[in-house]
Each structure stands twice: as C-alpha cells, then as structure tokens.
Amino acid sequence: MSAFDKVLFVFPETRYPSGQPPLGIASLSAVMRREGDAEPFLCDMSFMKKPFEEYRRMLSSIRPDLVSITVLTPQLDAAMKAVATAREVLPDACVILGGPHATVLPEETLERSGADLVYAGEGELGFARILSGEDPASIPGSCLRRNGSILRVPGLLLVDDLDTLPLPDRSIFDMEKYFRSWYSMDRVDPSLRGTSVMATRGCSFGCTFCQPTLSEIFGRKLRKRSPEMVVNELESLRSSFGMTAFMFEDSTFILDKQWVHRICDLMISAGLGLRWCCNVRADLLDHDLLAHMKEAGLAKINMGVESASQRVLDDIYNKGITVEGVRRALSLARGMGIAVQGYFMLGAPGETIEEMRETVRFASSERFDDALFDITTPFPHTELWNRTRHLVRKDYADFDCFHSCVYELEGIRPGAVEKLKKLAFWRFYLHPSRIIRTLSTVLGPRRLWRTLLKVRRV
Numbered sequence: 479m480s481a482f483d484k485v486l487f488v489f490p491e492t493r494y495p496s497g498q499p500p501l502g503i504a505s506l507s508a509v510m511r512r513e514g515d516a517e518p519f520l521c522d523m524s525f526m527k528k529p530f531e532e533y534r535r536m537l538s539s540i541r542p543d544l545v546s547i548t549v550l551t552p553q554l555d556a557a558m559k560a561v562a563t564a565r566e567v568l569p570d571a572c573v574i575l576g577g578p579h580a581t582v583l584p585e586e587t588l589e590r591s592g593a594d595l596v597y598a599g600e601g602e603l604g605f606a607r608i609l610s611g612e613d614p615a616s617i618p619g620s621c622l623r624r625n626g627s628i629l630r631v632p633g634l635l636l637v638d639d640l641d642t643l644p645l646p647d648r649s650i651f652d653m654e655k656y657f658r659s660w661y662s663m664d665r666v667d668p669s670l671r672g673t674s675v676m677a678t679r680g681c682s683f684g685c686t687f688c689q690p691t692l693s694e695i696f697g698r699k700l701r702k703r704s705p706e707m708v709v710n711e712l713e714s715l716r717s718s719f720g721m722t723a724f725m726f727e728d729s730t731f732i733l734d735k736q737w738v739h740r741i742c743d744l745m746i747s748a749g750l751g752l753r754w755c756c757n758v759r760a761d762l763l764d765h766d767l768l769a770h771m772k773e774a775g776l777a778k779i780n781m782g783v784e785s786a787s788q789r790v791l792d793d794i795y796n797k798g799i800t801v802e803g804v805r806r807a808l809s810l811a812r813g814m815g816i817a818v819q820g821y822f823m824l825g826a827p828g829e830t831i832e833e834m835r836e837t838v839r840f841a842s843s844e845r846f847d848d849a850l851f852d853i854t855t856p857f858p859h860t861e862l863w864n865r866t867r868h869l870v871r872k873d874y875a876d877f878d879c880f881h882s883c884v885y886e887l888e889g890i891r892p893g894a895v896e897k898l899k900k901l902a903f904w905r906f907y908l909h910p911s912r913i914i915r916t917l918s919t920v921l922g923p924r925r926l927w928r929t930l931l932k933v934r935r936v
Contacts, residue, residue, distance in 0.1 A: 480514030481611030482572070486542035487650070488521045488533065490549075490556035494880065494935060495524040497660025497928075498674045498727070499653070500548060502577070502601060504646035509602045512644050514609050516544075520650045523556070525659075530563060537567040546605075548577040549587065551857050554875040561591045574608070576601050581695050582859035584621035585628050596621040599695055600679070602643060603635040636696070640679065640703040645711050648673075653719055661928040662725045663755055665847045665915065666777045666817050668925045670753060672723035673715065677708045677741075681730050683759075685782075686796050686861035687823070687854070688729070694859065700733060705740040709748055716750060723777075726756035733759075735767055742774035753777045755817075760799045760807040768814055778817040778847070781807065785823065786840035787833040794826045796861070805844065812845045819848035824902065825883045825895035826854040827866045834895070838902040842909050851902045853895055855879040880935040903936045 487503045500522075507518040521536050523529035537545075545564045549557040557575065564573050573593045580587045581598040588596045597604050599619040607617050614620040618633030637643055653673070660672045680696040681688065715721040732738055745752070755778035756771075768776070783804050784795055791797040804820075811818050822841055824834045841849050855877050856863035856870065863870075872884040883895040907916045920929045 480510075480516035480609045482516045482542075482544040482609060484517050484519065484540055484542040485510060485544045485546060485609075486519045486521060486536065486540055488545060488547040488557075488560050489523060490529075490547065490553045490560050491522075491524045492526075492529050492556045493552070493878075495659060495931060497656050497658075497662065497672070497931075498725075499648065499651045499656050501646050501674060501676055501727075503548060504648055504650060505643060506546070506601055506605050507650045508644040508647035509606055510609065511647060513606045516609055518647070518650060522651060525652070525655050529556075530559065533560065534563055534567060537564060541568065542571060544572045544574065544609075546574045546576065547593075549575050549579040550577055551579045551874050551877050552879070554579060558591055558875075561593050565592065576605075578691065578695060579858065582691050582857075584630060588621050588623070588628060594622065598630075599634040600636055602637055634694075634697060636701075637679075638701070640701055641707045645714060648715075648719070657719070657721075659928060659931055661932060663723050663753065663778055664919050664925070664928060665819075666753065666755075667723075668919055668928070670723035671719075671721055672725065673719070673721060674727045675708070675711060675715075675724050676727055677731065678702045678728045682733070683730065683798060684796050684861075685798075686794065686865070687856070689861060691857060691859045692729075700730060702734065702737055705737065705744050708741055709744040709750075712745070712750055712752060713748060716752065721752070723753045723755075725754065725780075729757055729782075731756045731758065732762050732767060735762075735764075738767065739770055742770045745774040750775065755780060755819075757782070758807070760804045763807045763810060765810060765814075768811060768816060772814060772816060776816060778819065779811055780819045780821065780848075783820045783822055783841075785826075785829070785833065786837040787829070790826060790829050790833055794828055794862075795823075801840075808845055817847040818845070819850065820844075820846045822849060822851050822902070823854045824851060824899055825885065825887065825890075826862075827869050827885055827887060829854075831890055831894065831898075834898055838898065838905060841902065842906045846906075847912075847915075849902075849906045851899050851906075852879045853881070853883050853899055855884055900936055 489500050510518050519540050521533045526532050547557050547560050574595045575593045576597040580596045584596045584598045595614050604617050604619050618635050620631040657671050663670050680700045681692050752775050754775050758779045869885045871886045
C-alpha cells in the first residue's frame with residue numbers, strides 16, 4: 479500500500495530536446511507500478527512550447543501528493559522553478575529532487591530549492607521505500623531538514639542484480655515525439671525509428687570529466703543486466719513500439735567482451751533484424767568483436783576521442799587512450815563498413831588554442847562519419863572540477879557545454895572557444911568528403927526537424 483496516491487514526475491528539459499527519453503524516470507515509474515497502487519504521471523518539458531504554463535495546469539488538474547523532479551546541472555534553473563511552482567500551486571505536496579546534480583550536491587540542492595527531500599544516488603530502491611511511507615531519515619541517500627538542520631543519511635542503495643528491476647515504463651512518455659526526434663543513427667539511415675537502451679550501470683575508468691561523479695551515483699563496480707533480459711527488452715520495444723533501431727547508451731558497453739558476444743548470439747538467434755549503435759573505447763575494440771556485433775545488426779559506433787593532443791588526453795583528461803589507437807580503431811571499423819562518430823571537447827584549462835585547432839583538423843580530416851563537439855565543462859565533483867574550479871567564472875546553474883565556456887583561460891580571449899566550437903561543426907559537416915552526405919541527411923521535413931535539433935546545440 480503506497481503512502482501516496484498520485485506521483486507527478488517532472489523532467490525539466492526546456493532548452494535542448496532530443497530523441498533520448500529519460501530512462502531513470504521510466505525505471506522509477508515501472509517500480510511504482512510493480513510495488514504499489516500510486517498512479518504515475520509525467521510532465522516532460524522536452525517538447526512543450528510553454529512548459530511552465532503546461533506544468534502549472536498539470537499540477538492543478540492532477541493534484542499529485544508527490545512531485546519528483548529530476549535535476550541535471552544544465553537544467554538546474556528550470557528544476558528550481560519547478561519546485562517553486564509546485565510550492566505555489568500545491569503547498570501541501572511533498573517535493574523530491576533526484577538525479578546527477580542532486581546526488582553530488584545534496585545539501586546545497588536542498589538549500590537552494592526548498593524541496594522537502596533530496597535523494598542521492600540510484601533511485602529505485604530508495605524511491606520504493608519513500609512510497610511505502612518509511613521515514614526518509616532512515617533511508618540511505620536521503621538529505622532532508624530535521625530539527626532545524628540538514629540531515630544527510632550516509633550510504634548508497636544500489637541494485638545488485640539489475641535483472642530484478644522491471645523493464646523501464648516507456649508508456650509514460652509520448653514515444654512518437656521521441657522517435658521523431660531521434661537522430662543517433664541519421665548518418666546510417668534517417669528513416670530508422672530508434673530509441674535508447676541501457677544494459678549496464680557504473681564505470682571502472684577514471685576520466686577526469688566524469689569521475690568520481692559516476693561512481694557517486696552508480697558505484698565503482700560495473701553491473702550488467704543478463705544478455706537474456708537485454709534481448710527481452712529489445713523484443714518488447716520492437717513489438718510494442720515498432721522500433722527498428724536503438725542505441726546502447728552505456729559508456730563502457732564493450733568492456734566485458736564475453737557478455738557482448740552472448741548478447742550478439744541471442745540477437746542473431748532471435749532474428750530481431752534491428753540496426754543499432756553503441757559507445758566504445760578505442761583501446762577495447764578488436765576485429766572479432768566488431769565482426770560479431772555487425773552480424774547482430776551493429777551499424778555505427780560512437781567513440782570518445784576528446785582531443786587530438788596526447789598531452790591533453792594524458793595530463794588533463796586521464797583518458798587512457800592514444801591518438802594512434804583512435805586511428806587504428808577508426809580504420810578497423812570503417813574498413814568493416816561500420817559508421818563512426820567521434821566525441822570531442824575543446825577548451826580545457828591548460829589546453830592551448832593550437833591544440834584545440836589540431837583537434838578540429840583531426841576530426842574533419844579523418845574518416846569520421848559524425849562528430850559532436852562540446853566545450854569542456856567541469857561538472858560538480860568531477861576530478862576536473864576539483865582541479866580547476868578556481869578558474870570557473872560562472873555559477874554552475876549557467877553551465878552549458880554546447881554554447882558557453884565557463885573558464886577564465888590564460889592567454890585565450892573570451893569567446894574564442896565558443897567561436898572555434900561553431901567553426902568545428904561547420905568545418906566537419908561541410909568538408910568536401912561529407913557535404914553530399916550532409917545534404918542528403920538534411921533533406922525532407924522529418925530530417926530537417928532533426929537537423930534543427932542538432933544545430934540548436936551548435
């Protein structure tokens with residue numbers, strides 16, 4: 479029996495909609511449906527023209543007694559506004575904040591927001607206990623006010639066996655809007671109808687722009703769903719939504735190669751006929767693995783390159799790869815007919831303007847099919863943040879890795895990194911070797927909409 483009757487989940491993405499639904503909310507909704515009798519609702523601001531007007535209307539009409547708001551650092555201002563609006567419309571409702579930003583800065587998030595509770599870490603186990611009516615002061619990961627002061631309950635509640643979780647409840651989303659906006663494989667085939675899938679939690683690598691934040695959310699150990707459960711979800715998505723493609727969003731999907739081979743075996747034997755992509759590390763790729771994944775439908779890989787400067791990779795990002803290793807992996811994949819997207823970052827403290835330009839040259843001249851250029855941004859509690867926060871000139875509520883450099887960089891004039899980032903995008907996609915493919919990807923109403931979503935981030 480739930481202590482709450484109606485729960486309104488809020489995803490305050492008001493700037494950069496994408497085709498990737500917030501699967502954390504979907505997992506919490508699935509747990510709700512399995513564990514109790516509370517009714518879940520969702521205010522997904524991703525595609526709303528007037529998000530806070532619609533949110534206010536939903537609060538008034540649904541009248542939830544629990545409002546659960548997801549907080550990512552770039553969405554911080556919108557999340558704070560969502561708390562204030564809930565307080566105004568439904569002053570007696572319980573307001574909870576969770577997500578990456580809430581996890582790494584729980585006390586500050588509680589003070590800044592005025593929420594009743596901030597929950598840090600993986601949400602499913604703690605959320606089930608909150609719904610049951612248990613006192614949050616006894617639930618690890620909770621941060622709340624008690625007796626006039628802030629109480630932070632130590633510990634993380636991690637799901638040891640991910641197979642015990644129900645499949646994410648995607649029925650809570652308007653999946654058609656997400657399918658229309660999904661461009662992860664547009665360079666392969668813009669007609670694909672795709673979405674995101676997560677098969678693991680955790681990361682054992684130590685890149686300074688992610689860690690130790692990822693470990694504070696998911697722990698250091700890589701936990702994997704069984705291959706059987708992964709393929710069950712793919713079959714369910716194909717039958718329920720007509721999905722024809724997907725992306726494994728896991729940052730270290732290919733770390734356990736035996737596990738990946740088993741997933742591929744099951745996908746082949748099930749005859750799914752799906753095309754897919756995944757994130758990879760250059761140092762983990764080999765021919766046999768790629769060949770097996772391609773047989774199972776792999777059409778594209780996304781590779782975290784970050785920089786073409788070995789010094790930046792080693793000294794600033796602690797990436798653990800080499801530029802030559804990236805070239806080898808790129809050549810291997812392209813030689814097998816697999817498309818490759820590169821992830822790149824510009825503007826780290828200590829990175830010279832020439833090193834940034836070399837990264838742009840490298841990205842545009844090598845045989846990448848797609849590229850994403852971000853401005854290096856030190857999200858709270860990452861090692862990069864700890865090392866360089868004295869150079870940060872903006873409040874993290876204003877962090878925007880697509881458009882704004884948050885650093886005061888020695889020897890680099892303000893605006894230079896932002897200008898170079900825009901130049902990188904256009905230089906890459908208008909390169910003579912790609913311009914025809916770029917134009918073919920853009921043409922058509924549906925393709926143009928997706929391109930506009932991409933360009934919004936430039």
